[in-house]
Amino acid sequence: MSTFLQFLILGLMEGGVYALVGVSIVLVYKATKTVSIAHGQLLAFGAFFFYLFFGYFGLPIIIALLLCFLAIGVMGFVIERLALRPMIGQPLFAAFLVTFAVFVVFDGVFLLILKGGILGVPKFLPRESLLVGGLRIPEGQAISFVLSMAVFGIIGLMFRYSKVGLGMRATAEDHQLAQSTGISVKKMFSVIWVVSSVVAAIAGISTAHVIDIYYSYPLLGIKGLIVALVGGLESLPGALLGGLILGILENISAGYLDPIVGGGVKEVAAYFMLLVILLVKPYGLFGLVRIERI
Amino acid sequence: MLSLENVEVIYNDVILVLKGVSMQVPDGKIVSLLGANGAGKTTTLKAISGVLYTELGEVTDGRIEFEGRTIGRMDPEDIVRLGIVQVMEGRKLFEHLTVDENVKVGAYSRSDAAEIRRDIERIYQYFPALLELKGRISGYLSGGERQMVVMGRALMARPKLMLLDEPSIGLSPMLVKEIFQIIKEINLQEKTSIFLVEQNAMIALSLSEYGYVMENGRVVIDGPSDKLKENEDIKEFYLGLSELGKRKSYREVKHYKRRKRWLG
Ligand SMILES: Nc1ncnc2c1ncn2[C@@H]1O[C@H](COP(=O)(O)OP(=O)(O)OP(=O)(O)O)[C@@H](O)[C@H]1O
Ligand SMILES: [Mg+2]
Numbered sequence: 359m360s361t362f363l364q365f366l367i368l369g370l371m372e373g374g375v376y377a378l379v380g381v382s383i384v385l386v387y388k389a390t391k392t393v394s395i396a397h398g399q400l401l402a403f404g405a406f407f408f409y410l411f412f413g414y415f416g417l418p419i420i421i422a423l424l425l426c427f428l429a430i431g432v433m434g435f436v437i438e439r440l441a442l443r444p445m446i447g448q449p450l451f452a453a454f455l456v457t458f459a460v461f462v463v464f465d466g467v468f469l470l471i472l473k474g475g476i477l478g479v480p481k482f483l484p485r486e487s488l489l490v491g492g493l494r495i496p497e498g499q500a501i502s503f504v505l506s507m508a509v510f511g512i513i514g515l516m517f518r519y520s521k522v523g524l525g526m527r528a529t530a531e532d533h534q535l536a537q538s539t540g541i542s543v544k545k546m547f548s549v550i551w552v553v554s555s556v557v558a559a560i561a562g563i564s565t566a567h568v569i570d571i572y573y574s575y576p577l578l579g580i581k582g583l584i585v586a587l588v589g590g591l592e593s594l595p596g597a598l599l600g601g602l603i604l605g606i607l608e609n610i611s612a613g614y615l616d617p618i619v620g621g622g623v624k625e626v627a628a629y630f631m632l633l634v635i636l637l638v639k640p641y642g643l644f645g646l647v648r649i650e651r652i
Numbered sequence: 653m654l655s656l657e658n659v660e661v662i663y664n665d666v667i668l669v670l671k672g673v674s675m676q677v678p679d680g681k682i683v684s685l686l687g688a689n690g691a692g693k694t695t696t697l698k699a700i701s702g703v704l705y706t707e708l709g710e711v712t713d714g715r716i717e718f719e720g721r722t723i724g725r726m727d728p729e730d731i732v733r734l735g736i737v738q739v740m741e742g743r744k745l746f747e748h749l750t751v752d753e754n755v756k757v758g759a760y761s762r763s764d765a766a767e768i769r770r771d772i773e774r775i776y777q778y779f780p781a782l783l784e785l786k787g788r789i790s791g792y793l794s795g796g797e798r799q800m801v802v803m804g805r806a807l808m809a810r811p812k813l814m815l816l817d818e819p820s821i822g823l824s825p826m827l828v829k830e831i832f833q834i835i836k837e838i839n840l841q842e843k844t845s846i847f848l849v850e851q852n853a854m855i856a857l858s859l860s861e862y863g864y865v866m867e868n869g870r871v872v873i874d875g876p877s878d879k880l881k882e883n884e885d886i887k888e889f890y891l892g893l894s895e896l897g898k899r900k901s902y903r904e905v906k907h908y909k910r911r912k913r914w915l916g
Binding site: 442527531535536537539 | 702703708732745753
C-alpha cells in the first residue's frame with residue numbers, strides 16, 4: 359500500500375508538469391482552433407533560457423525568471439506573427455503542419471545549442487525530501503507542483519473574471535462574432551500565444567529542476583498534446599485532470615511493471631492512456647458539449 | 653453619416669457579390685435595406701463593419717465613408733470604436749457565455765468602467781425580460797430572448813450607427829412588434845442611426861424614412877419609404893416571397909457552409 363501511495367505522490371507531482379504543458383496547448387487551441395506541436399519547443403527553450411540567465415549568467419532567480427518569460431514570450435509572439443497569422447482562414451490542417459514545421463526548425467536549433475551534451479541548471483529548489491508517515495516527498499517537486507497549480511488557478515481566474523479573459527472566451531467561441539463586437543481577434547491570438555508560451559516555459563523550468571536539459575526535452579510537448587487530447591482539447595480542467603492522470607499512471611505502471619518487463623513502461627504509458635480514453639470517449643474526458651439550438 | 657460609393661466586394665478572390673453599390677445612411681435616421689435571399693444585403697453590412705475578412709471577402713473597389721473618414725480598409729475593432737456596430741444575422745450569441753457576459757462583452761471597445769456599469773443597467777431597462785435570465789447560459793435562450801441579447805450587446809458599444817440584420821425573422825407577430833418598437837426607441841433616445849436589413853418589408857418601410865432594394869449585388873430601387881410602400885413591384889415581390897419554410901432550409905445550408913469555410 360505504501361509503495362502504491364509513494365508512486366501516486368511522485369506521479370501526481372510529475373503530472374503537474376504534464377498538466378501545464380497540456381494547458382498551454384489547450385489555451386492555443388481554444389482561441390485559435392490550431393493544434394500546436396510547437397509547444398514542446400517552447401517548453402525546451404523555456405528551460406534553456408532559464409539555464410542561460412540563471413545558470414550561465416548567474417542572475418538572481420527572480421530576474422532570471424522574468425527575463426526567461428520575456429524571451430519565451432517574444433519567441434511565442436514571433437512564431438504566431440510570422441508562421442501562424444498567415445494561416446488565418448486557411449484549412450486547419452495546414453496550420454497544424456505549420457506548427458510541426460516550427461517544431462522541426464527549432465529542434466535543429468535546440469540540438470545545435472546542446473551540441474550533443476546536456477545542460478545542468480543549478481538546483482534552485484530544495485533537493486531534500488520530507489518523510490511523512492513513511493512516504494518520501496521531494497520538497498523541490500512539491501514546491502513546483504504547488505506553483506503549477508497556482509499558475510493553473512491564475513489562468514482560470516483570468517479567464518473567468520478579467521476583461522481580457524472575457525474577450526478570450528468570446529474569441530474561442532466565434533471569431534467573426536468576436537470581431538463584430540469590437541474584439542481584435544488577431545490581438546487575442548498574439549496574447550494567447552504569449553501566455554501559453556510562458557506556461558510551457560514554466561513546465562520546462564520545473565522539469566529542469568528534476569532532469570538536466572537534454573535532447574528529448576521538446577518531446578514533452580507530445581505528452582502535453584496527449585494530455586490536451588485526453589482532456590478534450592478545449593477544456594482547461596480537462597487538461598489538468600489529464601496531466602495528473604498521466605503522471606500517476608506513468609509512475610504506477612512503471613513502478614510495478616518495470617521490474618517485471620525490464621523497464622520502458624513509462625514511455626508507453628502515455629500512448630496507452632490516449633488510446634484507451636479516446637476509444638471510450640472520442641472527444642476526450644471533457645469534450646465540449648455543443649449547444650445545438652437554432 | 654455613412655456613405656457607400658460604388659462598393660464592390662469579392663469573396664475568395666473570384667466570387668463577385670457586390671457590383672457597385674451606393675447607399676447613404678444619414679445621422680439619426682432609420683434606413684431599410686430590402687431584397688431577396690442572396691441579393692447581397694448581409695454582405696453589404698459586413699463590408700461596412702469590416703468583418704468580411706473573416707470569410708475571405710474583400711472590398712475591391714469603391715469607397716465606404718463614415719463621418720467623412722474612409723473605413724473601407726479598417727480593422728473591424730477600429731470601426732466599432734468609431735461607432736458602427738453590426739448585429740449579425742441569425743442572432744449569434746456566445747453560446748457558452750451567460751446572458752450578462754454576452755451583454756458585457758459588447759462594451760469591449762470601451763474602457764470607462766463606471767459608464768459601462770450604468771449602461772448595463774439601461775440595457776436591462778430596455779429589455780426587462782433579460783433581467784431574470786442574467787446568469788443563464790445563453791445557448792439555451794429562445795429566439796426572442798436572443799434578439800434582445802444581441803441588440804443589448806450592440807447597444808453596449810454606444811453605437812452611432814447600428815447595422816441590424818433581419819431582427820424580426822422567425823419571431824411571433826407580437827414579438828416582432830415589440831422588437832420594432834424598441835428599435836424605434838433606440839433610434840429616438842440614443843440618437844442611433846439604424847441601417848435595417850429586413851424581409852418584413854412593410855414593417856421595415858413604415859419604420860424607416862428611406863429604403864434601398866437590392867437584387868443580385870446591385871441597388872435596383874431606392875427612395876423615401878412611404879413611396880416605396882406604394883410601389884407595385886415591391887408589393888408583388890414581397891408577397892411572392894412567403895414560402896418561409898423553403899427559405900429557412902436554404903439559409904441553414906448557407907450558414908453551415910460558411911461556418912465550415914471559416915473554421916477550415
Ligand atoms: N463567405 C462567402 N463566400 C462566398 N460567397 C458568399 C459568402 N457569403 C455570401 N456569399 C454569396 O454572396 C451572395 C450574397 O449573400 P448575402 O449573404 O450577402 O445575401 P443576403 O442578401 O444577405 O441574403 P439572405 O436574405 O439570404 O440573408 C450569395 O450568393 C451568397 O452565396
Ligand atoms: Mg443576409
